Amino acid sequence: xxxxxxxxxxxxxxxxxxxxxxxxxxxxxxxxxxxxxxxxxxxxxxxxxxxxxxxxxxxxxxxxxxxxxxxxxxxxxxxxxxxxxxxxxxxxxxxxxxxxxxxxxxxxxxxxxxxxxxxxxxxxxxxxxxxxxxxxxxxxxxxxxxxxxxxxxx
Amino acid sequence: xxxxxxxxxxxxxxxxxxxxxxxxxxxxxxxxxxxxxxxxxxxxxxxxxxxxxxxxxxxxxxxxx
Numbered sequence: 001x002x003x004x005x006x007x008x009x010x011x012x013x014x015x016x017x018x019x020x021x022x023x024x025x026x027x028x029x030x031x032x033x034x035x036x037x038x039x040x041x042x043x044x045x046x047x048x049x050x051x052x053x054x055x056x057x058x059x060x061x062x063x064x065x066x067x068x069x070x071x072x073x074x075x076x077x078x079x080x081x082x083x084x085x086x087x088x089x090x091x092x093x094x095x096x097x098x099x100x101x102x103x104x105x106x107x108x109x110x111x112x113x114x115x116x117x118x119x120x121x122x123x124x125x126x127x128x129x130x131x132x133x134x135x136x137x138x139x140x141x142x143x144x145x146x147x148x149x150x151x152x153x154x
Numbered sequence: 155x156x157x158x159x160x161x162x163x164x165x166x167x168x169x170x171x172x173x174x175x176x177x178x179x180x181x182x183x184x185x186x187x188x189x190x191x192x193x194x195x196x197x198x199x200x201x202x203x204x205x206x207x208x209x210x211x212x213x214x215x216x217x218x219x
Contacts, residue, residue, distance in 0.1 A: 085178030089198045091186050153186045 009072075012079040023074060030074075031067025038066070048071040091153065099145035106141050107134065157214045160188040164207045177201050 001119040018026075039058035048054040077083045084090050111134055117123075118130075163184075164191050170184045177184075177198060186192035193214075194202065203210045 084174070084180045084183075087180075089178065089183070089195055090180040091192050092180055092184040094192070153182070153189075153191050 008079055008081045008083075010081055012075045012077070012083075014074045015076045016074070023071065027071035027074060028067050030070030031063050031065075032035070032059075034066035034069070035062040038062050095146055095149040095153075097141050098149055102145045103138055103142040107138050110137060155214050156190055156217060157195045159202065159213065162208075162213070163188075164195075166206075173205070176205055185188065 008019050011024055013020055014023040014026065015025055036059060039055040039062070040059045042048075043051045043055050046054065077087075078085065112135070114130070118125075168176075170188075173180050174181045174184045177200075179198065183192065183194070183198075187194055199210050199214065202213055205218070207212065
C-alpha cells in the first residue's frame with residue numbers, strides 16, 4: 001500500500017518528481033507553448049487583418065485547455081487526493097464504458113441518417129458545420145448517458 | 155447479487171471510504187456494491203474476500219437463492 005501512505009495533494013506531483021508548484025508551473029509553460037504555436041498557425045493560415053489581436057485571442061482561448069492537457073500528461077495520479085489506485089475496477093470505469101458504447105451507437109445512427117438525409121434531399125452545407133455538429137452531439141450524448149448512469153446508481 | 159458487505163464493513167468499524175482506499179477503488183463503488191446495484195469484478199471480489207477473511211461465496215449470494 002505504498003500509494004496510500006504517499007503524501008497526496010489537490011494538484012498532485014509530477015511523474016518526474018518535484019512539488020505541486022513545479023508541476024503547475026511546467027504545465028502552464030507547456031500550455032503557453034502549445035497556445036503560442038496554435039496562435040501562430042491560426043494567424044498564418046487565416047491571413048487576419050489584425051494578426052496581433054488574433055494571436056492574443058487564440059492564446060487566451062486555448063491556454064486553459066492546453067495547460068490542463070500538459071498537467072494531465074505530467075501528473076502522477078497516485079499523488080492526487082481522492083484518486084483511486086485501481087480506477088479500472090471502480091464503477092466509474094463501467095459508467096464510462098457503457099456511456100461510450102451507447103454514444104458510439106448513437107453516432108452511427110445519427111451520422112448515417114444525417115448522411116442519408118442530405119443525400120436524398122440534395123441539401124448542401126459546409127462540411128465543417130456538419131462534422132462539428134456531430135462531434136458536439138457525441139460529446140453531449142456521452143455526458144448525458146454518463147450522468148444518467150451516475151444518477152441511477154445513486 | 156445480494157451481499158453482506160455493509161454488515162461486515164460495519165463489523166470492522168470501517169467507513170466506506172476506508173474500505174474503498176483499502177481496495178483501491180472509489181467510494182461510489184463501495185456504495186453501489188453495498189446497495190446491490192453493481193457487481194464487482196472478480197479481482198475486486200477476491201480483494202474483498204481477503205479483507206474480510208472469508209470466501210467469495212460467503213460475501214455474495216445470487217438473487218435467485
